[in-house]
Amino acid sequence: MIDLKNVHKTFNRGKANQVDAISGLDLHVNDQEFLVIVGANGSGKTTLLNLVAGSVLPGSGSIYIDENEVTRLPDYRRSRWIARVFQNPLSGTAPDLSILDNFRLAAIRAKAKGLSIGVNDQFKNQVKQKIAALGMGLENKIDQPMGTLSGGQRQALTLLMSVMDNCKVLLLDEPTAALDPRSAEVVMRTADKLAKDFGLATILITHNLKDAFNYGNRIIQMAEGKIIKDLDKQEKSALKQNDLFDWFG
Amino acid sequence: MDFYLTALLQGLCFSAIALGIYISMKIFNIPDITTDGSYTLGGVVTAKLLTHGQPLYLILPAVIAAGALAGALTGLIHTKLKINALLAGILVMTALYSVNLTLLGRSNIPLINRSSIFSLINISADPNDNTFWILLVFVTVVTLIIGYLLKTDFGIAMRATGNSESMIRSLGVNTDRMKIIGLALANALTAVSGFLITQFQGFADINMGIGIVIVGLGSVIIAETLINWFKITSVWFSLVLVLSGAILFQFVLAVTLNIGVDANLLKLVTAVFVLLIVSLPRLTYKSSL
Numbered sequence: 001m002i003d004l005k006n007v008h009k010t011f012n013r014g015k016a017n018q019v020d021a022i023s024g025l026d027l028h029v030n031d032q033e034f035l036v037i038v039g040a041n042g043s044g045k046t047t048l049l050n051l052v053a054g055s056v057l058p059g060s061g062s063i064y065i066d067e068n069e070v071t072r073l074p075d076y077r078r079s080r081w082i083a084r085v086f087q088n089p090l091s092g093t094a095p096d097l098s099i100l101d102n103f104r105l106a107a108i109r110a111k112a113k114g115l116s117i118g119v120n121d122q123f124k125n126q127v128k129q130k131i132a133a134l135g136m137g138l139e140n141k142i143d144q145p146m147g148t149l150s151g152g153q154r155q156a157l158t159l160l161m162s163v164m165d166n167c168k169v170l171l172l173d174e175p176t177a178a179l180d181p182r183s184a185e186v187v188m189r190t191a192d193k194l195a196k197d198f199g200l201a202t203i204l205i206t207h208n209l210k211d212a213f214n215y216g217n218r219i220i221q222m223a224e225g226k227i228i229k230d231l232d233k234q235e236k237s238a239l240k241q242n243d244l245f246d247w248f249g
Numbered sequence: 250m251d252f253y254l255t256a257l258l259q260g261l262c263f264s265a266i267a268l269g270i271y272i273s274m275k276i277f278n279i280p281d282i283t284t285d286g287s288y289t290l291g292g293v294v295t296a297k298l299l300t301h302g303q304p305l306y307l308i309l310p311a312v313i314a315a316g317a318l319a320g321a322l323t324g325l326i327h328t329k330l331k332i333n334a335l336l337a338g339i340l341v342m343t344a345l346y347s348v349n350l351t352l353l354g355r356s357n358i359p360l361i362n363r364s365s366i367f368s369l370i371n372i373s374a375d376p377n378d379n380t381f382w383i384l385l386v387f388v389t390v391v392t393l394i395i396g397y398l399l400k401t402d403f404g405i406a407m408r409a410t411g412n413s414e415s416m417i418r419s420l421g422v423n424t425d426r427m428k429i430i431g432l433a434l435a436n437a438l439t440a441v442s443g444f445l446i447t448q449f450q451g452f453a454d455i456n457m458g459i460g461i462v463i464v465g466l467g468s469v470i471i472a473e474t475l476i477n478w479f480k481i482t483s484v485w486f487s488l489v490l491v492l493s494g495a496i497l498f499q500f501v502l503a504v505t506l507n508i509g510v511d512a513n514l515l516k517l518v519t520a521v522f523v524l525l526i527v528s529l530p531r532l533t534y535k536s537s538l
Contacts, residue, residue, distance in 0.1 A: 053419065079421030086415060094412040098482065101405045109420045113406040115398070145482060 001168060001201035002029040002052060007061030009047055009225075021047040022058070023225040031168075034195055034202045036212045039222035040248070045205045048222070049173050052203065054078040066168055080110035083162030085155065085191070087174040092158035095147030099138070099157065102146050103127045106161035130160055134190065152183025159190050163198050170195060172204040176211070184208075188215060209248075213241045221247055254377055256503035260496030261384040262445040263464050267472075267495035268395055268488065269438030270465030275473065276399075277431045278411035279327070282338040282462050286345030287319040287436040289458035291443025293349045296358040296453030305366055309444065316440025317433040319345060324429030349455055356455045365448035380449065391441065392488050399484045407431060439465070460516060467523045468494035474530055498522075 009022040021044045029035050037045050050056035051063060054075035062071045065081050086092045093102050104119050124142065132139040134156055138149070146154060155175055162170055172191060176184035192215050195202040206212050212219060219236050221229040229247065231239060266288060273281035291312045298308045319341055326337040350356070366387070367380045398404045409417040410427045418424055447453045471494035476487055505518045 055415075055418070074423075076418045076421050076423050079419060082419070084419040091413065091415040092419075094409040094416055096412050097405065097408055101408070104402065104405055105409055105417065105420050105422075108402055111421075113402040113422060115401050115403050117397075117400050118402045119400075119405075143482070 001031045001033070001066055002027070002203075003064035004028075004048075004051070005062045005064075007051060007063065008059045009044075009051060009056065010059050013059075020225050022051065025061075025226060027220075027227065029201050029203065031201055032195075032199045033218055034192070034216040035204070036216035036219045037203060037205045037222060038207070038209065038212050038219065038244070038247070043222040044225040045222055046173060047225075049171050049203060049205060052169070053082055053084055053171055081167070082169045082171060083109070083167045084171045085158050085162065085173065085175045087177050089151035089154040089158070089178055093146045093154050093161075096145055098143050099131075099146055099149075100124060100127060100142045102157070103130075103142075103161055103164060106164040109165040109167075111165070130164075131157070134160065134186075136186075150183070152179045152187060155179060155183070155187045156190055159187065159194060163194050163200075167198065168201060170200045170202040172202065172206075174205050174207065176206070176208065184211075191215075209241065209244045213239070213244055251377075252503050252507055253500065254381075256499040257496060258377070258380055258384060258449065259446075260499035261381075261388050262449050263442055263468065263499065264388050264492045264495040265391055265438045265445065266442035266461065266465040267468035267491050268391065269435040269442070270462070270469045271472070271488075271491045272395075272438070273432060273435035274466070274469055276408055276411050277428060277435075279334045279428065279432065280338070281320070281323060281334060281432055281435060283319055283323045283341045283345075283432070283436050284338075284439050284462040284465060285458040285460070286342035286349070287316045287439045287458075288443040288461045289349045289453075289455065290315050290319055290345055290352075291440025292447035292453040292457055293352045293358075293443075293455075294440070295444045295447045296360055297352055299360055299363050299365065299448075300358060305369065309441075312440045312444040313437045316437040316443075319440070320432040320434070320436025321429050323436070324432035327432075328425035328428050346455070353453065353455055357452060359452045360448065361451055366445070367448060384445070387445070388492065391438070392492060395438075396485050396488050399488075460519075463516075463519055463523060464495070464498060467498045467519065467526070470494070470523060470526050471497055474526055477530065 004025055004027040007022055007025045011019045011021055025048065037048070039045050047056060051058055054070065054073055057072060062069060064070065065078065070078055084092065100119060104123065108118065127142055128139045131142065136153055136156065138153060138157070175191065176187050179187060188211055194200065204216060217233040217236060219231045220227050266284065270284065273279050294312050294315050295308055298311060323337045323341045326332050326340060327334045367383055370383060371379060372382050373379050399408065406417060406422050407427060410422065410424050410431070414424050446457070469491060472487065472490040475490050481487055481490070501522055502515065502519065505515065506512060510518060
C-alpha cells in the first residue's frame with residue numbers, strides 16, 4: 001500500500017544547523033498492516049509521516065501509495081488515499097465550525113467541494129449514527145462548534161471523520177500525547193477498531209511503549225533517519241513489554 | 250432627520266464592503282487592506298463606463314471582475330511569493346492608485362444627470378425613498394448569494410481554511426487556491442460598494458478610497474462584538490449582524506456630525522470609535538474577574 005524507496009530528506013542544507021531527518025530510507029507497508037513506529041525525539045518519525053502525507057516533500061527517492069507514484073504530489077492531492085490524525089487535537093478539526101460541518105468536509109475528503117449544499121437531514125442522521133457508536137453522548141451536540149469539545153472527544157471525532165470517505169491509509173502522529181489516560185485509551189481502541197473494520201494500512205507514531213506493545217502487527221524503531229529495528233507480526237507477538245523498554249536503555 | 254436617512258443609505262452602500270472585510274478578516278483570517286484600492290477601482294470603473302454610456306448590466310460584472318482581479322493579485326502575492334498578507338495588500342493598493350488615476354484620466358469624474366442604478370426603477374416620487382428600496386433589494390440579493398455560498402460544501406471548506414489549515418489540507422483542499430478565491434471575492438464585494446457609492450454621491454474621485462478599510466473593519470468589529478456577546482453560530486444571523494454593523498457605523502458618524510463635531514475631526518472620531526468597540530468587551534471582561 002505504501003512504498004518508500006531510498007528516500008532522503010535534509011532540512012537547512014548547507015547551513016550550520018543542517019539536519020538529515022531521513023537518510024536513505026526504504027519502507028514497505030502492506031494492506032491492512034498496522035505499523036507502529038517508535039524512536040527517540042529527532043529520530044525522523046514525524047518527518048517520515050509527513051513524507052507519506054505529503055506535507056513535506058523528499059529531497060530524493062520516490063514514494064508510492066496504492067501503486068501510484070506520489071513523490072511530488074502535495075498533501076491536499078493525497079487526501080484521496082490518506083486520512084490523518086495529528087498530535088495536536090486542534091490540528092485535525094476546525095474549532096469554529098460545527099461538528100456537523102467538520103463531518104461534512106470529511107465526508108467529501110476525496111471529492112471536489114462544490115457549490116451545492118451537502119448538509120441535509122439524511123446526512124445529519126448518518127453523522128448522528130456514526131457518532132453514537134462512540135458512546136460519548138455527542139450525537140445530540142452536532143450543531144455545536146467543534147471547539148467546545150475536549151481534546152479527547154476531538155481526537156475521537158477526528159478518527160471517525162477519517163473513515164467518512166474512502167480511505168486506504170491512516171496516519172496517526174502521537175494521537176494520544178495530549179490526552180489523559182482514559183481518553184487516550186478510548187482513542188487508541190477506536191483507532192484499532194476502525195483500522196480493522198475498514199482494512200486500513202495504518203502507521204502509528206507513539207512514545208507510549210504500552211501502546212506500542214498493545215497495538216499493531218508490526219513495529220519498527222528509528223534512529224537518525226534510519227530504521228534500526230523491524231519486527232514483523234510473529235516477532236512482535238513474541239516481544240515482551242520489557243524488551244521494548246530495553247530498546248531505549 | 251435627513252442626516253440619518255443619508256446615513257442609512259450610505260450604510261447600505263457600505264454593506265458590501267463590510268461583507269468583503271468579513272470574508273477576508275473573519276473567515277480567512279487575513280488582514281487585507283487592498284480594500285482602499287479596490288473600492289476606488291470599483292468607483293472608477295463605474296464612472297468611466299457610465300460616462301461612456303454603457304448599460305448597468307455590463308458595468309456591474311466589470312466592477313466585480315476588476316475588484317476580483319485586484320484581490321486575486323493580493324492573494325497570489327501572499328500565497329505564491331509567501332509575502333505577508335498585510336504587505337501584499339499594501340503593494341496592490343499602492344499600485345492600484347496609479348491604475349485608478351490612469352483609468353480616470355483626471356482626479357474626479359462627475360456623474361451629474363447620468364442615469365444610474367438609482368434611476369432604474371421609480372417606485373416613489375421621493376428620490377431618497379427610491380434609493381432606499383433599490384439599495385435594500387440589491388443588498389438583500391448580495392447577502393443571499395454570500396449566505397448561500399457559505400452554506401455550500403465549498404463555503405464550509407472556505408470557512409475551514411481560515412480556521413484550521415492543517416485539517417483542511419489533509420481533507421483535500423488546496424488552501425493557496427482557496428485564499429486567492431477568498432480575497433478575490435472579498436475585493437469584488439468591496440468594488441461593488443465603490444460601484445454603489447459612486448452612483449449614490451454622483452461622482453468618482455481618486456481619493457474616495459482613502460481610509461475606507463476602517464468602515465469595513467468597524468462594521469465587522471461591531472458585528473463580531475455582538476456575535477460573541479450572544480454566542481451566535483448561525484451563518485445567516487452573522488451576515489445580518491455585519492449588515493447592521495455597517496449601518497450602525499454610519500449612524501455613529503452621523504450623530505457625531507449632528508452634535509456639531511468639526512468634520513475635519515471625523516476620521517479621528519472614527520478611529521476612536523473603532524478603538525472603543527474593540528476594547529469594550531475586554532474592559533468589561535476584566536472588571537468581571
